[in-house]
Each structure stands twice: as structure tokens, then as C-alpha cells.
Amino acid sequence: MAVPKKWWGLGLSASLLAAILSGCSSGSNNGNNGDAQATASASSTESASPSASGAAATASPASALDTSKKVELQFYMVGDAPADLKEIESKINEMALQDLNATVKFNFTTWSDWSQKYKLLLASGQPIDLIFTADWTQYQTYANKGAFLPLDDLLPKSAPELHGFVPKEMWDAVKVGGKIYTVPSTYEEYVTDGIVYREDLRKKYNLPVPDSLEHLENYLDGIKKNEPGMTPIADKGNLHVEAYQLHPDLKNMAYKVGSTPYGLNIPYDDPHNVTSYWGSQAHLDMLKIFKGWTDKGYLPRNQLNDATRGPDLFASGKAAVVLSAQNPTAYGQLLSKMAGTGMEIAYFPYPMYKGYSTPVHPIHNGFAIPTSSANPERALAFYEKLVLDKRYNLLTEYGVEGKHYEVSADGHYQAVGDAGASGFPREGMNGWAWRNPEYMLFDTSYDVVGGIFKQLETISKPDFLTGLAEDYTPYQAERAALEQVQQEYLAPLEAGVVKDVEAGLKTFMEKAKAAGLDKVQDGYKQQLDSYLTEIGR
Structure with missing residues (x-):
């Protein structure tokens, strides 16, 4: 179920507002709280992502990534951490150390007062290498305030495959003031x-x-x-x-x-x-x-x-x-x-x-590199691994195969044991932003969800308001x-x-x-x- 192509012509550029300030301000959403946002973002459809071929941006040749110095990347998610996070983190770090000479610390805000915590994280100046962004975390406002690094030059150098994987129209859709500040998910949603x-x-x-x-x-x-x-x-x-x-x-x-x-x-x-x-x-x-x-x-x-x-x-x-x-x-x-x-x-x-109904705007799930990052190039290279390397993607989206999930003969995701008590439920790291439609696994409930999305598609209208970057x-x-x-x-x-x-x-x-x-x-x-x-x- 593809979002109608006419959508992409609407709301693609944010308004050029006042000069970008150096400070960061509140990410409050005027009444929304953590419970609403937790499930509001935890969403997906039975649709395929836009094809990277043809519509994709042309990736520039990659310069050699300097991995001579071992670094630890600080990665921040909204919401609550799964019980088995340490096990997943350990396995990811084994690969990341070999591939990028880096380890990653996965941090979560919890859903309790997440908005205030998010604001403080960006205002504190503490080293953060990757942080979740969305319309409901006030991505455009923070980008306008100078909280994130522009990625236009970094992408073709540090993550050329990711740069080519995301369709050009999606890169255009997340621009604020003509610059890219987040890597959007390519998975189309309602x-x-x-x-x-x-x-x-x-x-x-x-x-x-x-x-x-x-x-x-x-x-x-x-x-x-x-x-x-x-x-x-x-x-x-x-x-x-x-x-x-x-x-x-x-x-x-x-x-x-x-x-x-x-x-x-x-x-x-x-x-x-x-x-x-x-x-x-x-x-x-x-x-x-x-x-x-x-x-x-x-x-x-x-x-x-x-x-x-x-x-x-x-x-x-x-x-x-x-x-x-x-x-x-x-x-x-x-x-x-x-x-x-x-x-x-x-x-x-x-x-x-x-x-x-309105299909989701590409800024709904993404990851940005805060200006406080000590390792922006390595952070973007790691994020490319999360999206495009199947080993990283499956591990962080579904956990350990055989322990947390199995894949049925017909290709469905199946939780091992009691799904409600799992140490790593499906998308247990709230990894909505790095979903890769080529690797995604769905349980049988998504057969029902797909039917709902087909209903919604029959009354779909474009979301033209989310692109406004309020100052x-x-x-x-x-x-x-x-x-x-x-x-x-x-x-x-x-x-x-x-x-x-x-x-x-x-x-x-x-x-x-x-x-x-x-x-x-x-x-x-x-x-x-x-x-x-x-x-x-």
C-alpha cells in the first residue's frame, strides 16, 4: 500500500523563520504526554517503502572513514528500555567494534516525563551522538534552534549507502531551512x-x-x-x-x-x-x-x-x-x-x-546528530549499519532469534514464550526510525492491521501541516x-x-x-x- 505520490509534492520544505539560535527550548506538544506518544509513534503499516532504485538520491563516493581511535557512541531513545537490553547491546558492540572500532551505549528516557528529559538532554550540552527525532518531539523547532548538525555533507561521506537508500523526496521532506537534520525512516505509515x-x-x-x-x-x-x-x-x-x-x-x-x-x-x-x-x-x-x-x-x-x-x-x-x-x-x-x-x-x-485520514510525514520517525556529538562521522556510519546491515537490524528490532522470537514457516514473526513477559518484545528498543522494509517481520496480528490500513487508504488525504517549522x-x-x-x-x-x-x-x-x-x-x-x-x- 503505497502512499499516493501526490503527497510528496506537499509540505516538503519548512518555512525560513528567524535566525537559528544556539539554545534549545521545550519539546512539549501542547498537551500530549508520554502515554499518548509512546503508542502514537509505535506504528507501522503493511506497505512497502518507496523504492530506493530510481527515486533514491545518488550517493557520492565515500571517503575513508577514520576508525583509528576507538570510541563509545551515546545513543538516546525515547521510552522504556527492554529487560534484555544489555544482552542486545553486548552483541551489537561485538560487531560494531570489529566493523567501526566503536561501541555503543543505548540510553532511554523512559516514558515518565520524557519530554522534559528530552529537552534537558539537548540543552545540557552533554555528549550525545544520536538521538531520536519526530514531529512529536519537536524536530523542526530543535533543528531551527541549532540543536542538530546538518547532515548534507556528512551523509555522502560517512554513510553513502544510507544516503542512496533513502529516496530523495524523503530527504527533501525533512529539510528545515534547506538543510537535512535527521535521517527519516523509509517505512510509510498511518x-x-x-x-x-x-x-x-x-x-x-x-x-x-x-x-x-x-x-x-x-x-x-x-x-x-x-x-x-x-x-x-x-x-x-x-x-x-x-x-x-x-x-x-x-x-x-x-x-x-x-x-x-x-x-x-x-x-x-x-x-x-x-x-x-x-x-x-x-x-x-x-x-x-x-x-x-x-x-x-x-x-x-x-x-x-x-x-x-x-x-x-x-x-x-x-x-x-x-x-x-x-x-x-x-x-x-x-x-x-x-x-x-x-x-x-x-x-x-x-x-x-x-x-x-492522513499518512504520516517522513519526519515522524528519525535520528539526528546533536551538535554536542564528539563522533558525528562514526555515529552516522553506525546508523547506516542499523538500517542496512541485516545482522544489526534484526537484532535491534526483534532480539535474539530462538530466544526472543522465531520465524514461522509462512514468514511470520512469533514471540518465544509469553510475548507480554518477553525480555525483548517485537521492536523492543522502540526502533521505529531504523525499520527496513526489506527485513521487517510481522506477526499474524498484522494481517488484521493491513486490512485497517487498506480502509484508511481509501479516505487518505495528504498531511500538509506537519512540515511547518514553528519558531x-x-x-x-x-x-x-x-x-x-x-x-x-x-x-x-x-x-x-x-x-x-x-x-x-x-x-x-x-x-x-x-x-x-x-x-x-x-x-x-x-x-x-x-x-x-x-x-x-
Whole structure:
């Protein structure tokens, strides 16, 4: 399933903004948290990557890589490390020492407060040789701020095969200010979210498929009545706000709420006509719905303080639905994890209600070399090994064959033993960025996921907004103040624990405006207008 080629002509260059500064700033995504981002990025499709032949950039002849000095590369991932990381690291280092006279230390942020940790890593100046990048880690902003080294000259010299492997249009798509700062994954994806729900309970109690707000509430009501010991909604940390996508008045929003900057409503079909979702009637309606869910017991009142991940609660059989961070591949992972439990689950993609889906932009998964790197050439050469050398790729994506996984006679990935308790589950290092479609292994759940992607492809529209490289320097102080206001006043409203919703929303808007909401929104809209004009929208 190839992404339509017309997509590549849209959003390929970032706006030329203010002069790049030397400092680094926050990677916060205006409301998204680690749980959402963990599964939002852990996504893949049954499609093939763009062919490296024909479309690929022409690799320049490689100069001899100086490997005379042994080095240790510092490699940083987002998320949690697998239990058997040390074993994988040891095996990788045996090869890397022989091939590149280098060893690698794999570091992970954990999902707890990952955004702040990511920001501190880049601001500290500590030696980092490779770090994960994505739209949701604010790749463009950090690139604009000078956090990463430009790779244009390094690629043909240190990683010529990788330079040729990634299609030219993908290199173009990740440029910021005309320069390449990250190596994108060549694996084409959809990461649009959906609802995962207990299908066996739906059938047992004759409940509706939760494919609209009305049907979702009827489903939740049936669960509450018939399974009083179960938590109807698994999401923690007010991630259930993703259900706004089922609101009839918000079908045309180009962003989901978690990633919509500064509470703005950007219509997909008329993106210059930006309005504020925050404070609108639709916003008030959704907040009242969330309050009703908490009052009815669909949501626990302590959700903002509960560190349990929603998908984990769901997989344990203690909850009936997950409303956020469940793209089709995350659903496939739950299918694998819950296989053999006797629980039947199903999935409804939000785009099927909204009427359109967007394929992922190439900046969604990548790796950059921070300016603090002591070994940029060796780091890029090592990354080339991760992507193109099958030994490195399979080991870091799937673990040790025979111990962590096996390949069935029909070519499917099979976890050894209990997949949920594996020391290295599939893509256990969160290696989404170095996926190589030629080597990828899929378990049987991906047969289901592939069908979902075929559905989404029938309503696919290009993602033209992700290419905007925001420069929030002119309103940085107001932006930081606004984040504090969101945490203090908006989060409780979204959790449904504010008694008077209308008064609470009024207070939030007053505090937000006092913090500089108008300046922030106006500053972003000006950049958006310029960017849209630049790309011809």
C-alpha cells in the first residue's frame, strides 16, 4: 500500500523563520504526554517503502572513514528500555567494534516525563551522538534552534549507502531551512488513532459498536451496568480527550486536540481560516461530556495522578475501552499481547468517522546528530549499519532469534514464550526510525492491521501541516506561562473533576489570556499563513 505520490509534492520544505539560535527550548506538544506518544509513534503499516532504485538520491563516493581511535557512541531513545537490553547491546558492540572500532551505549528516557528529559538532554550540552527525532518531539523547532548538525555533507561521506537508500523526496521532506537534520525512516505509515474495545463484552451484552459519541456512551453505560467491577475507560492522564474526534462539529479539524497548537482549530479544507477551539461551544460541549463520564463512573476521579498506562490496564482485563494513542499498529500489538487470554477485542479508527485520514510525514520517525556529538562521522556510519546491515537490524528490532522470537514457516514473526513477559518484545528498543522494509517481520496480528490500513487508504488525504517549522522565540515566555495554565486549569476540566464546567472554562480562558494566549495564537497563525502560502495551499 503505497502512499499516493501526490503527497510528496506537499509540505516538503519548512518555512525560513528567524535566525537559528544556539539554545534549545521545550519539546512539549501542547498537551500530549508520554502515554499518548509512546503508542502514537509505535506504528507501522503493511506497505512497502518507496523504492530506493530510481527515486533514491545518488550517493557520492565515500571517503575513508577514520576508525583509528576507538570510541563509545551515546545513543538516546525515547521510552522504556527492554529487560534484555544489555544482552542486545553486548552483541551489537561485538560487531560494531570489529566493523567501526566503536561501541555503543543505548540510553532511554523512559516514558515518565520524557519530554522534559528530552529537552534537558539537548540543552545540557552533554555528549550525545544520536538521538531520536519526530514531529512529536519537536524536530523542526530543535533543528531551527541549532540543536542538530546538518547532515548534507556528512551523509555522502560517512554513510553513502544510507544516503542512496533513502529516496530523495524523503530527504527533501525533512529539510528545515534547506538543510537535512535527521535521517527519516523509509517505512510509510498511518498513525491515526482509534478506539480499542472489548468485542466479547459488546456481543455478550448486545451493546453498539462505539463508532460515534452516542454509541460510545451507550457502550460505556452497558459496561458500567453489567460489569460493575470494571473501569469502563482505561485512559489515564486525561488521554480520553482524543474522543473529541467523534464530535460532529469537529470532523474537519486538521489536527487532533493533543497536537493542535495552542487550542487552535485548523480546518483541513480551509487552513487559513483558523479559529480557537479553546473556549468555543464545541470545547464546552466536550468538557461537559467528560464531566458526565466522571460522574457516571466511566472515568476514575484520580486519573491525573494514576501512573498506570491505559493500554496495560486494558490488556489486564480491568478496562473496557482505550480511546487514545491507539493507532492500528498499537491495536495489533494489543492483539498479540492478549492472544490466548480469552478476551476478544476490536478496533474502530477515528478517521472512519471523520471522513479522512492522513499518512504520516517522513519526519515522524528519525535520528539526528546533536551538535554536542564528539563522533558525528562514526555515529552516522553506525546508523547506516542499523538500517542496512541485516545482522544489526534484526537484532535491534526483534532480539535474539530462538530466544526472543522465531520465524514461522509462512514468514511470520512469533514471540518465544509469553510475548507480554518477553525480555525483548517485537521492536523492543522502540526502533521505529531504523525499520527496513526489506527485513521487517510481522506477526499474524498484522494481517488484521493491513486490512485497517487498506480502509484508511481509501479516505487518505495528504498531511500538509506537519512540515511547518514553528519558531516560538517571539512568544517563548508566553508559551511557557500558557503551559502552566493548561496544567493547572484545563487538565482538571478535561478530567471531569471540576463541578461547574462553564465557570471552570471561563476561568481557564481568563487565565490563558492573561498568560498571553492571544499573542501565542496570533504568532503561530502568522507563521502558518506564510507557510501555507509557501506550499501553495
